[in-house]
Amino acid sequence: LTTMSPTSKLLVDIHTHVYLPRYAALLRSRAGAATVPFIRTSTTSEGLAEDRLLILDHEPSGGRPVGPQYWDREEKLKFMDKHSIDISVVSTANPWLDFLPASQAHTLAAELNDDLEQYCSTGPSVSSSTQIKRLYGFGLLPLVPEITTSVLLDIVNQISALPHLRGLIMGTRGIGNGLDDGALEPVWAAIEKAGLVVFLHPHYGVDSSAWGDKDNGHVLPLALGFPFETTTAATRLILSGVFDKFPNLRLLLAHSGGALPALSSRLASCIDHDPVVASRLKHDARYYLGKLYLDAVAYGPEELGFVSDVISRSASYASGASASKVPNRSTGSKRMLFGTDHPFFPPLSVTDKWKSVTENLDAIASVQGWSEGDRDGVRGGNALALFNLQG
Template sequence: MRAPTTPDPIHCKRSSSDSSHIINRADVSGKPLLSNLYDVSTKISFMDEHNIDISVLSLGNPWLDFLPAEGAAEIASMNEEMQDLCSCHPGRLFFFATLPITSSISSILSEIQQLKQYPLCRGIVLGYNDFGSGLDAPEVLPMLRGIADAGFPIFFHPNNGLPGEVFGPCCADYGQVLPVSLGFTTETMIAITRIFLAGIFDSIPELRVILSHAGGTLPFIAGRIEACIENFPTSSAGGSSDPRKTIWQVLKSNIYLDGVVFDGIPLRAAADAVDIDRLMFGTDHPLFPRTRKDGMYATIGTNRDATEACFGKGVDCDKVMSGNAARILNLK
């Protein structure tokens, strides 16, 4: 196994008989729908060109919060289609399923059970803001418990980032640099901290979470979170005398990180935060379009080089590049 990736966001190619949704939102800009976003043959070619044996596919953002409450059947069809798509490439493609987040909790739990029937499903992809008041809301607990009981990890990926006004009036002059570099990672940091403060990892100790972008800034801020809890107790995290898990314990027991950070310094911090056995190589394909002079997709080259520079070409590097993902996601 050369370098199985953590989930690459890609849409399955749908037949001409399938329905499609075109969402028009005046306040949201779009991007070209190129073949690398939906065509599985393009994905396989990309994998071959970059010596990647296995990829885990998932729905890319935006998520499915535009669907009506009765959209559960459509989500079920999408997951079935992902299973069929991956089965056409035995041993090479697995997938993270999605859930009917706008439907009733009973519909969500029913779909979780159905996913157990798909041999190529390796988890569930969720955004942070898909559930109205957030993933730390009490009404979301049954869904999280259902996912944990089914044995699936959750792959969390940001979507909305931060409000545009946070970046100031000149944000548009900087293109997508601020929203993608800071907005996404800060969204991840806030969301996972809310889940932690709500005591969800204490309530559901079996819950497994994979965080994109190495957890945002979590490896750097975890100590400050603990210090604030001890000095400013909350109703759910009551200071140093509370028998709760610490954020460090959660990092090493419930959380896994991808290594999409493009540099050895944050990669080392991520490994120290969760342990080397919980860190997985990621490509970030197809977000960044740039290729290097050698023809390699730039983010793969950068992340691979950072991994080798950080851990050397040995056992630890092999774990991050392939072994951890194969073990954690049962990629065989």
């Protein structure tokens, strides 16, 4: 970067993944494993060797082709330069450590957190006149069955002591019983106290029998299964009262919160009419949506506008509130943050920029009712504040 942009104009990608070399090596070592995940080398119809990544149960289409985009930091930086992305907050991609026995998950979490700190700290800065780096990261917890609370708390401490790690990414299974598991309460408490951002990201989708028997590639699990998994996990967290117990917990939902924004009033109504749940929470369910952060990986301006409307109504649903329920898109936009999902969704034919990136940038640029300041916030200003990236 030759010219220094004012920090209010930085483009920050908060949804961008890596399979760190140590993790990719583990996936390769599992090439002959009976169950996913693994990376295996197969031969294309032209007789060329090609690495393929298989991570989903019932993986469609023989997995996805993978290459250096998935592990090489230089490729991440080239991708960032191509799309004028100043800063990336990088996370290990799914399925994290979910498939490992507890002792191995523990060791690998600690190693990968150190690796990611190195990846960020030895990388470039935004410009010569600032301490702000181009790479920050989300660490990993060894969230697997039979892990002990004290190990989880140690790893939270490790992440919070690594200066370039500003949060942690997690899937939806917790230590086997989901994220509404009471056993995780000390972990939420420690994360809240450390001020780390939890990036909640899907992997398992929903029961694949819902997809029928036509070959639709990866479309149904990625377009519908992933966001619905996030919807379910976030809803269970709300129902468990996590946000009443840990009001300063900062939770970032992948893919603009999936279907939760569209279903939040129905959720509130179902709670109100359910004798088991009606008096459990301090607030109307819609209040808790305003506690969330959501990426802006929704690919359309109407969706981004709608999501910002829904988030902005939160305050009017605080218990006892009498505030107006007129949505305020500006207010809602403050909790939304640009992301790319790189290296997933590469173009299928040679193009300069990736459509999966430009479509999200175009969407941010054209939401009705967002000011230029709101758009700059979603592009980067909100991330600088959330992850405390100033200087």
